[in-house]
Amino acid sequence: MTAPAISPPPPATAAIRPARRRSFNRARMFTVMRTDLRQLAESKDFWIPMVILGGFFFLIVPAIMLSIITSIGSVDAVQQVAQALDLLPQSAQQAVPQGVDSSAQVSYVLAVYMFAPIAVVVPLTISTAVGASTIVGERERGTGEFLAHSPADVREIYMGKLIASLIPGYLTTIVGFGIYSLVVNLLVGRKVGGWFFPTASWWLLILWVLPPFMAIALSLVLRLSARVKSTAAAQQASGLVTFPLILIAYSQSTGTLLGSGTPVLAFVIGVVAWIIAVALLATGFRSLTRARLLGVANEQ
Amino acid sequence: MTPPVTTTATTAPSRHPAAPPPDPSTPMTVEMRGVGRSFGSVPALADLDLHVPSGRITVLLGPNGAGKTTAIRMVTGALTPDTGTVRVFGLDPDLDGEEVRRRCGVVSAKPALYDRLSGRANLQYAAELYGLGRKADRPILDAADRFGIVDALDQQVGGYSTGMKTRLALARSVLHDPELLLFDEPTSGLDPESSHAVLELIREMTAGGRTVVMCTHLLIEAEGLADRIVVLDAGTDLLAGTQGDLTRLYWPPNLVHLSAANQGALGCLKGWDGVLAFTPVADGRPGVAEVQLDDLDRLPDLIARLVSEGVRLTRVEPHDPTLEDLYFAVRRDHRERLAATGRGDHPDGLAPVPAPHRPPPPRNRLDLAGEDER
Numbered sequence: 193m194t195a196p197a198i199s200p201p202p203p204a205t206a207a208i209r210p211a212r213r214r215s216f217n218r219a220r221m222f223t224v225m226r227t228d229l230r231q232l233a234e235s236k237d238f239w240i241p242m243v244i245l246g247g248f249f250f251l252i253v254p255a256i257m258l259s260i261i262t263s264i265g266s267v268d269a270v271q272q273v274a275q276a277l278d279l280l281p282q283s284a285q286q287a288v289p290q291g292v293d294s295s296a297q298v299s300y301v302l303a304v305y306m307f308a309p310i311a312v313v314v315p316l317t318i319s320t321a322v323g324a325s326t327i328v329g330e331r332e333r334g335t336g337e338f339l340a341h342s343p344a345d346v347r348e349i350y351m352g353k354l355i356a357s358l359i360p361g362y363l364t365t366i367v368g369f370g371i372y373s374l375v376v377n378l379l380v381g382r383k384v385g386g387w388f389f390p391t392a393s394w395w396l397l398i399l400w401v402l403p404p405f406m407a408i409a410l411s412l413v414l415r416l417s418a419r420v421k422s423t424a425a426a427q428q429a430s431g432l433v434t435f436p437l438i439l440i441a442y443s444q445s446t447g448t449l450l451g452s453g454t455p456v457l458a459f460v461i462g463v464v465a466w467i468i469a470v471a472l473l474a475t476g477f478r479s480l481t482r483a484r485l486l487g488v489a490n491e492q
Numbered sequence: 493m494t495p496p497v498t499t500t501a502t503t504a505p506s507r508h509p510a511a512p513p514p515d516p517s518t519p520m521t522v523e524m525r526g527v528g529r530s531f532g533s534v535p536a537l538a539d540l541d542l543h544v545p546s547g548r549i550t551v552l553l554g555p556n557g558a559g560k561t562t563a564i565r566m567v568t569g570a571l572t573p574d575t576g577t578v579r580v581f582g583l584d585p586d587l588d589g590e591e592v593r594r595r596c597g598v599v600s601a602k603p604a605l606y607d608r609l610s611g612r613a614n615l616q617y618a619a620e621l622y623g624l625g626r627k628a629d630r631p632i633l634d635a636a637d638r639f640g641i642v643d644a645l646d647q648q649v650g651g652y653s654t655g656m657k658t659r660l661a662l663a664r665s666v667l668h669d670p671e672l673l674l675f676d677e678p679t680s681g682l683d684p685e686s687s688h689a690v691l692e693l694i695r696e697m698t699a700g701g702r703t704v705v706m707c708t709h710l711l712i713e714a715e716g717l718a719d720r721i722v723v724l725d726a727g728t729d730l731l732a733g734t735q736g737d738l739t740r741l742y743w744p745p746n747l748v749h750l751s752a753a754n755q756g757a758l759g760c761l762k763g764w765d766g767v768l769a770f771t772p773v774a775d776g777r778p779g780v781a782e783v784q785l786d787d788l789d790r791l792p793d794l795i796a797r798l799v800s801e802g803v804r805l806t807r808v809e810p811h812d813p814t815l816e817d818l819y820f821a822v823r824r825d826h827r828e829r830l831a832a833t834g835r836g837d838h839p840d841g842l843a844p845v846p847a848p849h850r851p852p853p854p855r856n857r858l859d860l861a862g863e864d865e866r
Binding site for chain 1: 623
């Protein structure tokens with residue numbers, strides 16, 4: 193266990209060191225990811241409010257509203273709302289079932305064009321909340337010191353944390369929209385001729401458009417998390433960064449559905465979002481350094 | 493006759509003594525040369541030279557802000573130097589960081605544990621990051637057993653006491669059987685009993701040939717533990733060597749403090765065979781002197797002769813400087829040097845050094861007061 197004899201090192205300075213290519217160890221990346229997720233699972237104070245948030249938007253609000261509308265039938269109020277459907281683009285109007293009563297049409301429109309786009313915000317919120325504290329949290333707890341001294345490359349740490357932040361959002365998307373589909377199909381489906389949600393555009397939005405938006409938001413949030421001094425500051429800053437993204441995601445989802453009624457636009461938006469997401473993810477790890485894990489001032 | 497020498501910490505040389513150069517035949521695990529690192533405009537390390545011999549315990553001593561933690565971080569490559577070179581196992585941590593870090597075990601001042609996870613999950617995490625894979629049950633149990641935390645392995649770390657957390661951090665640091673252990677104030681926040689236990693564990697770990705670097709500002713911890721001491725201040729090394737080497741730089745060997753009830757009686761020692769120097773202590777205490785002998789084995793004969801000549805000895809105390817004496821002597825010397833160069837007000841973090849003091853009673857003190865009373 194003796195160290196090799198050391199020849200006198202050249203009097204070089206740090207500034208002119210040659211860069212050495214470092215291998216990427218996926219096993220370590222997944223270790224970081226698993227450990228972050230395990231900690232999240234132990235953090236009831238985090239996930240209970242998030243479950244409530246998801247339950248509110250995916251279950252409670254649509255269930256109550258659609259139950260009321262479908263049960264009261266074609267009263268005047270519903271008739272007035274139904275008249276507003278004429279304002280929808282032609283393609284969207286064509287998607288609304290014809291030959292059913294106005295309460296069923298209103299329920300359909302609310303389920304596809306209103307409640308679901310709002311619920312899109314939930315997975316984005318959850319993922320950014322996780323991501324905001326993931327790096328600065330290590331620093332605050334002092335565990336960044338452990339990671340900084342570990343053999344793990346900063347790229348492995350960054351990617352592990354990124355995936356660990358994405359998974360809760362994706363899981364919320366799948367589970368949330370699964371529950372949402374069940375609710376709206378059970379309440380409205382029998383009145384519009386069968387199960388209708390997710391529509392083709394919504395399948396694309398859920399599986400193709402939302403994931404890159406979450407990745408874009410998270411890559412920005414992780415950059416912030418690596419730089420700010422506290423979790424509170426990261427949460428504040430990430431809100432500012434992700435709010436426009438949430439608006440874009442919302443407007444794109446509604447705009448895609450209302451504007452075309454076809455999956456083509458959703459697909460194109462997804463392609464653009466994926467390109468941006470990959471570009472941001474590929475460069476995002478540069479924001480993380482060992483010095484930042486340690487929390488030393490004026491790190492390089 | 494040899495001219496009298498002035499002794500004790502009260503008379504530490506005003507010139508900075510030359511540090512003994514590292515033995516070129518000793519393999520070094522860590523070598524830092526001229527390392528500098530600043531955080532913004534604040535220098536953390538300035539021209540630091542650090543040599544850590546393999547298989548030994550090297551203790552970095554210094555006040556808060558001396559650069560001890562930054563030096564540890566440089567070793568693993570967690571921080572890179574602005575200037576100078578760092579070699580660990582002959583490798584540059586900036587280029588071969590993964591290999592260097594895999595061969596190091598670190599315990600930081602704050603245990604750096606995941607409170608929401610169990611002790612076992614914390615160890616499992618480290619095992620996987622350090623390449624032991626997911627089937628590391630045996631090493632985990634062995635490490636936990638070694639530090640007496642097996643029974644607490646499945647408890648959440650948030651519920652651990654400070655001592656248990658330190659033990660877990662120590663267990664984590666040796667899990668992958670590292671060659672170099674870096675401990676940054678590992679007893680911080682521990683009660684004396686736990687501190688003692690931790691230091692014993694550290695001592696045991698070097699028995700297997702591991703190299704240890706330990707930072708502390710608690711001198712009592714380093715006493716008897718350190719094979720090599722490096723005194724840091726303001727990011728630079730003031731002095732390095734074994735405690736014995738460094739002590740000899742500041743005090744001559746074979747010093748004895750004598751006290752006698754009859755004033756002036758000790759003056760008869762001048763010119764005695766084997767007495768190299770005789771210095772009455774100039775602190776206003778009559779009948780107190782320091783004597784340098786050519787050999788401490790002469791002491792019993794010297795005492796017998798003094799008694800036979802009617803000297804009523806009240807105390808005979810071979811001077812055995814503690815690490816605390818040494819540390820303050822080094823820092824006082826450094827302070828005087830700064831003052832001499834007009835940099836006395838340099839913001840180097842130097843706290844006021846305590847006034848010269850008598851060393852605490854050494855372990856081998858021979859107190860004859862009782863005999864004198866008889």
